[in-house]
Amino acid sequence: MAQRLVPPIQGGALAGWAGPLLIALFGGILRFVRLGEPKAVVFDETFYIKDAYSLLKHGVERTMLGNADNPIADKRLITGNLDIFQHCPKQVDCASFVAHPPLGKWMIGAGEWLFGMTPFGWRFAAALVGTLSILIMARVARRMTRSTLLGCLGGLLLALDGLHLVLSRTALLDIFLMFWVLAGFACLVADRDWARRRLAGWYESAPISELGPRLGLRPWRVAAGVCLGAACAVKWSGIFFLIAFAVMSVMWDMGARRALGLRQPYRGALSYDVPGGFAALAVAPAVTFLASWTGWFVTAGGWGRNWEQATSAGPFFFVIDSARSWLKYQTQVLGYHSGLEAYHPYMSEPWQWPLLLRPVSFYYPPDLPASACGANDCSQAVLGVGTPALWYGAVLALIAIITWYVATRDWRAGATLLGFGAGWLPWFYYAIAGNRTMYLFYMIPVVPFMVLAIVLAAGLVLGRAGASSGRRSAGAAAVGGFALIVLINFWWLQPVLTAETITQAEWWARMLMRSWVTAAPK
Incomplete structure (x- = not known):
């Protein structure tokens, strides 16, 4: 019964950790090498690095008055560790209205605290969580497929995604949202195995009942609730994943009790699993979200804080x-x-995102000297775009996974499609209901699920372990060939993802579509 409910994973524990760790090390090198380049404020870093600095200084986001001579005020190059803000005058109300919860900015601030107000400092946390997400990706793909090889493939593909690389090297919030969503999903997958092992152990040692056992405290599900609450504490859009994954967890509990052969599996899940699930996936996320606002609650300087009135009459x-x-x-x-609804030249619609029709130019200085690249016209760019071979492969894989799920109701396909849909489909409401400003990089939380779709499709191509050697060889060649194409495509794009100085002709050669460029650079 245990092997039926929780199939064994191919390969030992050593390989199961060594492979993903090596892949994460490879991805970390890509993310940390030249992390301080460009030595400038990139795209919306100008908002988040200042908010993070203010959180370190005041516990809340305050309007920090820029010094006319400070390099962040005018986005000139940054050459050292500078105290870049003047303190807000006491006679001026400098409370700052911010549109996102504070956790992501606290994480950026941790890097600033460790390494100073330098590009490396404010990008350190993004690079760290980007690297850790590769490890998590490899481990969760391994657990879902029961294959260390396919798990490492998942980690490698995430490491080679251009959008993931750019956001791992930029102090924006979206990479932190992606990290906590992926971590929460991974915890729920681990909880699924944990609960099924407990059910199998009960089945083999306890008398049969109609409802099955209480499973008690489920640490992985509590951890998932904390992670998904942290996702909401980075950006409100984390709530879409929290709701979707909470429903998914309950469905998994019902399915596990049904697979055990209980006479009333749904009643057992509703009676024994749902109450604990509510605590783990509703209460724990709410507490985590509120805890991220601690600085606002315990200080007087936050937006709308009304501190004097709050402290006027007792603790209650x-x-x-x-x-x-x-x-x-x-x-x-x-x-x-x-x-x-403010217009931005690189805004785009959700239906355009999987096809990479309109990426975002994060950085493109117009005044590079000819000596920078040895040609008359030079370019240095950070383009927020996914690796095309990976993304178009993911579109095909998602179509295949939809077909597979309709035919088999395989839980892995369902979970992957749910994660993708939870991060992509809600944005269509804003596209239909209004003209909301949206960008391609809003897709980063679903990139892990695009990778999972490819991994699951690769498993189908490889076939079962007992398939003929010819089938396995052909499948391995196809999967390996695809991974090689992604690697080459990533290598080709890498100069325009990491601000390498190249000739303008080389830059143009990497613009797959004219829609990738607003206008020809001067």
Whole structure:
């Protein structure tokens, strides 16, 4: 029964860790080498690195007055570790309205605290979580496929994605959202195995009942709730994944009890699993989200804090008044996101994202001297775009996985499609209901699920372990050939992902479509 509910994983524990760790090391090298380049503020880093610095100084985001001579104020090159902000005058209300929760900025601030206000410092946390997400990707793909080889393939493909690389080398919030979503999903997959082992052990040693056993505290599911709460504490869009994965976890519990042969599996899951699931996937995320706002609650300088009134009449009134002010703030943030319609030259629609029709130019200085590359016209770019071979392969894989799920109801296909849909489909509401400003990099939380789709499709191509040697050889050649194509495509794009100085002709050669460029550079 145990092997039927939780099939064994091919390869030993040593290989199961050594392979993913080596892949993560490879991805980490790509992300950390030249992390301080370009020595400038890239795209929306200008908002988040200042908010992170303010959190370190004040516990909340404050409007930090830029020095006219400071390199962040005018986006000139940064040459050293500088204290780049003046303190806000006491006579001026410098509370800053911010549209995103604080956790991602606290994570950026950790790098600034460790390495100073330098490009390396404010990008350090992004590179670290980007590298760790490769390890998590390899491990969760291994657990889902029961194959160390396919797990390493998943980690390698994520390491070679251009959009993942760019966001791992940029102090924006989206890479942190992706990390916590992936970590939460991985914890739920681990919880699925954990719960099934407990059920199998009960089946073999306890008398049969109609409902089955209580499973008690499920640490992996609690960890998943904390991670998904952290995703919401980076960006509100984490709530889509939290809701989807909570439903998925309950469905897995029902399926496990049904697979055990219990007479009333659904009632057993609703009676014994759902209450604990509510605590793990509703209460724990809410506590985590609230905890990320600790700086706002315990200091006087936050937006809408109303500190003097909150502290005017005892601790009970403090809690009630603080909660009222905080909820009003959240309502303002919701209104901001619902009405965000400012035009941006690199904005795009959700249907364009999987096809990479409109990536985002994060950095392109127009005034490089000819001596920078040895030609008359030079380019140095950071283009936020996925690796085309990987993304177009993922589109085909997703179509295959949809067909596979319809035919077999395989849980792995269902989980992958759910993760992809939870991160992509909600944006169509904003596209239909209004003209909200959206960008390709909003897709980064679903990139791991695109990779999982490819990994599952690769498993189908390889066939079962007992398949003929000819079938296995042909499948291995196809999968290996695809991985090689992705590697070559990534290598070709890498100069325009990491701000390497190249000739303008070389830059143009890497622009797959004219829609990748707003206008020809001067």
